[in-house]
Amino acid sequence: SNVLTQPPSVSVAPGKTARVTCGGNDIGSKSVHWYQQKPGQAPVLVIYNDSDRPSGIPERFSGSNSGNTATLTISRVEAGDEADYYCQVWESTTDHPEVFGGGTKLTVL
Amino acid sequence: QVQLQESGPGLVKPSETLSLTCTVSGDSISSHYWSWIRQPPGKGLEWIGYIYYSESTNYNPSLKSRVTISVDTSKNQFSLNLNSVTAADTAVYYCARGVLAFPTVYFDDWGQGTLVTVSS
Numbered sequence: 593s594n595v596l597t598q599p600p601s602v603s604v605a606p607g608k609t610a611r612v613t614c615g616g617n618d619i620g621s622k623s624v625h626w627y628q629q630k631p632g633q634a635p636v637l638v639i640y641n642d643s644d645r646p647s648g649i650p651e652r653f654s655g656s657n658s659g660n661t662a663t664l665t666i667s668r669v670e671a672g673d674e675a676d677y678y679c680q681v682w683e684s685t686t687d688h689p690e691v692f693g694g695g696t697k698l699t700v701l
Numbered sequence: 702q703v704q705l706q707e708s709g710p711g712l713v714k715p716s717e718t719l720s721l722t723c724t725v726s727g728d729s730i731s732s733h734y735w736s737w738i739r740q741p742p743g744k745g746l747e748w749i750g751y752i753y754y755s756e757s758t759n760y761n762p763s764l765k766s767r768v769t770i771s772v773d774t775s776k777n778q779f780s781l782n783l784n785s786v787t788a789a790d791t792a793v794y795y796c797a798r799g800v801l802a803f804p805t806v807y808f809d810d811w812g813q814g815t816l817v818t819v820s821s
Contacts (some may be wrong), residue, residue, distance in 0.1 A: 623805035627746075634795055634811040635746065641802060646809060678746055682805040692746040 596679055596693035603699045604669050612696045614662040614679030622681045624662040626655060629676045629695075638677075639664060666698070674700045703727040705796050705812035713790075713819050719783040723796030723812060730772055731755050734799030734806050735779045737770060739792040740814075747792075751799055752779055786819045793817075 597615040604610040614624060624642050627635035637646050639655040642662065652667045666673055679693040709721035723735070736751040750760035752770045760768045769782040783790060793816050797808040 623802070623807075625805075625807040627808070634814050635808070636811075637807060637809050640807040640809070641805065680807065682807070692748065695745045 596681065596691055598677075598679060598693040598696045600694070601697045601699065603701055604666075605701045606669055606671060608669055610666040610669050610673070610698055612664040612666075612677050612679075612698065614664070614693050615660055616662075616681065617660060619660055619662050619681065620658045622657075622683070624655065624657050625680045626653075626664045627678045627680065628673075629678065630674075635678065669700055671700050674698055703798060703810040705798065705810060707794060707796050707812045707815040709815065709817070711816060711818060713786055713817060714821050715787055715819055716785055719781070719786050719790060719794075719817055719819070721781045721794055721796075721815065721817070722778050723780070725777045725779070725798075728798065730774055730777045730779060734801060735770075735772070736797045736799045736808065737781045738795045738797055738808070738811075740795070741789075741792045749781065749783075749794075753799075788819050791817065791819045 626639040628638045629635040638649050638653050642657040643655040654665045656663050676695045676697050678695045681691050704726045706724045713719045734751045734753045737749040739747050748761055750768055750770050752758045752772050755772050758770050767784050772779040793814040795814045796812045798810040799806045800809050
């Protein structure tokens with residue numbers, strides 16, 4: 593099964609750019625999705641299919657995916673962006689298609 | 702707008718069966734990949750399984766022997782049964798809508814989650 597590796601934590605100052613990575617073998621050949629989860633709340637989809645944003649998600653959120661690393665980029669970080677972020681892929685060829693990364697805690701300094 | 706709402710007991714005894722229901726409004730249960738995902742306290746997300754097109758299922762291999770997901774189209778609900786529970790099954794359980802964007806699936810709507818504690 594596919595294993596997705598995320599750094600446990602990322603810290604960034606307000607107004608700066610945060611990058612959260614998701615590593616996996618040849619992840620660039622798969623579609624990667626990203627979720628934001630604030631304490632006590634359900635996850636919210638912020639990026640799908642590597643770089644598409646659902647309606648209502650600010651343009652500050654963007655995604656990229658190449659080689660063995662997918663990246664969620666948050667520009668002009670705000671205090672309200674502090675949350676856990678999870679990447680997810682779907683491996684249709686296996687019997688365990690859905691895989692989540694371990695999550696990254698984004699701290700806004 | 703799609704809404705999902707989990708319901709069921711918040712406390713289950715060890716060795717018994719955990720049963721939850723997700724009521725869906727704003728969309729038909731007959732399409733999409735309706736999924737259960739859980740999150741143990743302080744930990745990450747774990748996919749449990751899904752049912753799609755009202756009849757086909759797929760489960761996490763680590764839980765497969767204990768899990769059943771079913772659907773009631775008349776009520777626009779789908780359900781989770783997890784038997785022989787232990788303390789390790791204590792978690793917040795989410796239901797979610799999986800959208801197929803071939804060949805991938807992503808989860809665009811989630812319930813608020815319900816905490817299930819396994820304890821005697």
